[in-house]
Amino acid sequence: MQVLQVCAEIFPLLKTGGLADVAGALPSALAAAGAPTRVLLPGFEALLAGLENPVRVADLPARAGVPAATLLYGTLPALGGVPAYVVDAPELYRRPGGPYADAQQRPYADNHLRFARLAWAASELAHGLDAWWRPELVHAHDWHAGLAPACLKATQAPVASVFTIHNLAYQGTFAAHHFDELGLPGSFFGVQGVEAWGQLNFMKAGLYFADRITTVSPTYAREIQGEEQGMGLHGLLCDRSWALSGVLNGVDPAVWSPARDALIAQPYDAHKLTGKRRCKAALQAQMGLKAIPDAPLFVVISRLTEQKGLHLVQAVVPTLVARGAQFALLGSGDAGMEAAFRELAARWPASVAVRIGYDEALAHQLVAGGDVIMVPSRFEPCGLTQLYGLAYGTLPLVRRVGGLADTVTDTSFEALEEGRATGFVFDEFSVPALEVAVRRALALYRRRADWQTVQHLAMACRHDWGVAAQRYVDIYRAALGR
Structure with a gap:
């Protein structure tokens, strides 16, 4: 089957979060599973720069308020030559600031048009815009591509569609009056369509019109059907539960493997952890921490938001x-949280280090050099950070939600004896509950033989994209009625 993956960012060319890691790893994994995949991307500068030998495919017509554009085709050498289409529309995509918001973190006022343009391009490709290739299935990722299934239905495109929720909290909501600018039939604005709670909602469009829905862990698929984590869309998700599947994200071993990671101080594996100790020493030196080999080092790599539980960490x-x-800590986000973590680093400079921003190399170094990686989220669709921690023998300390619950087994006496323990898990979203988990981690750290046993169990876990890709292929077949 021929698959078109529609997404707004893709690692390593453009990344703001885990969506990019998934989008970058999935095409090659799908191809290996028998589903050759091309990607469709907006014409952000970083994505255009990564497109090799671009050729013009066709002009994309304007639709209502959605501007015309040019569709380019080439390959992405940074992803091993994955074939890619890029929507070239300088007035929409080439701007200072980030892909979704300006330098002051204000969302662009025309985001509804910017990502409607991407969705219509998917529909036009489904109708044979490229005379040399046509998809059988369109796989749209998160709200940025949520309008694509609606456009496919509006034009009766001869394809099936799958929509993946990466984080239901971010839905792409806009004032209702913007609907008239999208070029969709008037009947599409309503409860049975793209409207939710009186607003235009791109996430709702994907959930309602896609033939199948996936999200990034089995537990999160259950959680979002409840009021607490359904973010106002739980009713629709319950109604479409028959079409909803949870597929755990994978980890790309070409990028995240301590045995061949060129970004860390020294490679290592589960059989010889000497390199991990050297990675820790290098990280302490780089971050300005006191060089104490036996001091347990807790690390965080995260957006600084309440959702991620960073106020508990503080x-x-x-x-x-x-x-x-x-x-x-490496991260950025809420200004108050940034200031609070800086204050902690200033108070204890030998013991606390904070870097505000994002640095891919430093992220690898933190995962390799840390002893415990903390992910105490209020909710977490899948989480990739804890998977990286498992792979590198940096034991995850997580809350029992979403993909964290699916991937980390608490180090209880029973789990340790049965060879299942891989980290530390707590339940209540509170400071006391996190403190108890921290104390348990510190107690295990002092029991060196048990600590190394859990490290080996963690590093033996396999969360590869081959398993996830086969699950997606099965879902694609169901969407196609095969």
């Missing part, structure tokens, strides 16, 4: 320091 940092541990 509250337990003094406990870590008092118990002789160290803490290092």
Whole structure:
């Protein structure tokens, strides 16, 4: 089957979060599973720059308020030569700032048009715009591509569609009056369509019109059918539960493997962890922490938001320091949180280090050099950080939600004895619950033989894209009625 993957970002060319990692790894994994895949991307500068030997395919017509554009085709050498279409529309995509918001983090006022343009391009390709290739199935990722299934239905495109929720909290909502600018039939604005709670909602469009829906872990697929995590769309998700599947994300071993990671101080594997100790020493030096080999080092790589539980982490940092541990963070987001973490680093410079922003190399170095990686989220669709921690023997400390619950087994006495323990899991979203988990991690760290046993169990876990890709192929077949 021929698959067209529609997404707004793709690693390593453009990344703001885990969506890019998934989008970058999935095409080659799908091809290996028997589903050759091309990707469709908006013409952000980084994506255009990564397109090799671009050729013009066709002009894309204007639709209502959606501007005309040019469709380019080429390959992405950074992804091993994956074939790609890029929508070239300079007035929509080439701007200072990020892909979705300006330098002050204000969403662009015309985001509804920018991503409607991407969705219509998917529909036009489904109708044979490229005389040399036509998809049988369109796989749209997150709200940025959520309008694509609606466009396919509106034009009765001869393809099936799958829509993947990466984070239901971000839905692409716009004022209702913008609907008239999209070029969709008037009947599409309503409860049975792209409207949710009186607003235009791109996520709702994908959930309603796609033939199949996936999200990035089995537990999250169950959670979003409830009021607490359904974000106002749980009713629709319950109605379409027959079409909803949870498929765990994978980890690309070409990018995340301690045995061949060129970004870390020294490679290592589960059979010889000497290199991990050297990675820790290098990280302590790089971050300005005191060089204490036996100090347990807790690390965080995250957006600084309430959802990620970072205010809980702020509250337990003094406990870590008092118990002789160290803490290092890489992230950005809420200005108040950024300031609070900077204050902690200023208070205890030998024990607490904070880098505001994102640095891919430093992210690898934190995963390799840390002892515990913290992901205490309020909700977490899948999470990739804990998967990286497992692969690198950096034990995850997580809350029992979403994909975190699906991928980390708590180090209880029973799990340790049965060879299942891979990290530390807590339930209540509170500072006391996190502190208990931290104390358990510190206690295990002092039991070196048990700690190394859990490290080996964690590193033996396999979360590869081959398994995920086969699940997607099965879902594609169901969407196609095969």
